[in-house]
Amino acid sequence: MTEDKSNDIFTFPKWTSVLRPGIAAAAVGGLVYAGTIVFLGFSPKATDVGYMPTQPVPYSHALHVGQLGMDCRYCHTGVEVAAAAAIPPTQTCMNCHSKVRANSEKLIPVRESYATGMPVPWIRVHDLPDYVYFDHSAHVRRGVGCVSCHGRIDTMETVFQAEPLSMGWCLECHRSPENHLRPAEFVTQLDWVPEEDQLALGTRLRETNNINPPTDCNTCHR
Numbered sequence: 001m002t003e004d005k006s007n008d009i010f011t012f013p014k015w016t017s018v019l020r021p022g023i024a025a026a027a028v029g030g031l032v033y034a035g036t037i038v039f040l041g042f043s044p045k046a047t048d049v050g051y052m053p054t055q056p057v058p059y060s061h062a063l064h065v066g067q068l069g070m071d072c073r074y075c076h077t078g079v080e081v082a083a084a085a086a087i088p089p090t091q092t093c094m095n096c097h098s099k100v101r102a103n104s105e106k107l108i109p110v111r112e113s114y115a116t117g118m119p120v121p122w123i124r125v126h127d128l129p130d131y132v133y134f135d136h137s138a139h140v141r142r143g144v145g146c147v148s149c150h151g152r153i154d155t156m157e158t159v160f161q162a163e164p165l166s167m168g169w170c171l172e173c174h175r176s177p178e179n180h181l182r183p184a185e186f187v188t189q190l191d192w193v194p195e196e197d198q199l200a201l202g203t204r205l206r207e208t209n210n211i212n213p214p215t216d217c218n219t220c221h222r
């Protein structure tokens with residue numbers, strides 16, 4: 001068989017033939033990449049729900065918040081004003097524990113930290129990938145309560161991840177925030193329930209305060 005050269009003018013110039021496999025691979029790769037974005041980015045699949053690392057000190061939110069009635073903001077001072085809620089410095093614990101249970105064995109790492117100036121090596125529970133931008137103040141100040149994203153921390157002896165923190169999970173609320181909005185004074189009161197229907201309250205708060213969470217990519221990926 002002789003080569004049919006006339007075909008070439010309707011397809012690619014000859015010099016591209018060496019590139020063709022590459023072009024094809026790039027096209028296939030692009031499809032796989034797009035598919036991966038859709039699959040990984042939009043799947044609601046649970047990521048690390050239930051993750052509950054053992055902490056260096058058995059600090060209990062159930063005791064300090066649930067029983068003693070401490071407000072989240074006493075320790076997580078950044079939550080209304082900054083991107084990060086922040087883990088409290090040892091000094092915050094010593095405000096009480098220099099006197100309360102001052103000899104407790106459970107508090108040895110806290111006293112050591114206080115003496116050496118090295119922070120208690122708390123293990124992170126919630127941790128988004130670095131390519132995701134998140135801001136606590138943007139949520140808390142607009143009436144999204146801690147409970148919507150962290151569950152009933154006030155009943156936890158040891159903190160665990162209650163929600164998937166997946167992109168699908170973020171977007172579900174960004175599309176319908178009325179299911180979660182509450183008056184700002186109740187954001188840290190985890191057992192608060194509205195007297196009226198949540199949807200009616202949320203819809204009203206959304207309209208009054210003009211709450212419209214963005215869903216474009218660069219809101220969370222900058």
Ligand code: HEC
Binds near residue numbers: 059124125127188190
């Ligand atoms: C007395 C100080 C104190 C108070 C009050 C407090 N916390 Fe904490 N919180 C801590 C400490 C210390 C840690 C780190 C150790 C741990 O994870 O248990 C922590 C961890 C957390 C974490 C997990 C952080 C991570 O690594 O992902 C969340 C979420 C959290 N707190 C939410 C709350 C909420 C919500 C409230 C109020 C209902 C609250 N905290 C009240 C001290 C406090």
Ligand code: HEC
Binds near residue numbers: 060092094097100
């Ligand atoms: C406002 C005061 C206050 C602050 C601040 C505080 N605690 Fe406590 N903590 C208490 C009280 C009260 C108890 C219960 C004492 C008892 O059972 O008699 C307690 C108990 C504990 C216990 C149990 C001790 C034992 O021997 O059973 C641990 C552990 C503890 N706290 C860790 C912490 C850590 C870590 C911080 C800082 C992140 C902190 N606390 C901040 C008041 C405080």
Ligand code: HEC
Binds near residue numbers: 073128144148150188
């Ligand atoms: C809209 C969801 C959302 C709300 C509301 C929210 N958080 Fe978080 N929180 C997160 C996410 C997501 C992370 C992980 C952030 C990261 O990895 O960058 C986190 C992390 C934390 C941490 C770990 C330290 C840090 O700053 O990353 C603490 C402590 C915490 N949150 C406390 C709170 C408290 C207290 C409230 C309520 C006053 C609250 N959060 C409200 C989603 C939320």
Ligand code: HEC
Binds near residue numbers: 133134213
């Ligand atoms: C329970 C509801 C809820 C969840 C879950 C949630 N958000 Fe939001 N988000 C909001 C609301 C409400 C606002 C405020 C919108 C406004 O002010 O109009 C907001 C605002 C933001 C903003 C600030 C946007 C701006 O430019 O003003 C960022 C960034 C953001 N969210 C990221 C995230 C990420 C990342 C996640 C998941 C890890 C997440 N959010 C999960 C409700 C939520």
Ligand code: HEC
Binds near residue numbers: 165219220
């Ligand atoms: C409201 C916040 C938010 C918005 C808006 C958002 N993302 Fe994401 N995205 C996330 C979070 C959170 C993750 C991390 C999910 C995880 O850790 O499982 C993520 C992960 C991803 C990943 C990585 C998947 C992986 O596991 O490798 C891609 C790709 C992605 N997003 C693309 C997009 C695109 C494209 C858009 C715009 C159409 C977009 N995102 C809009 C929050 C957001």
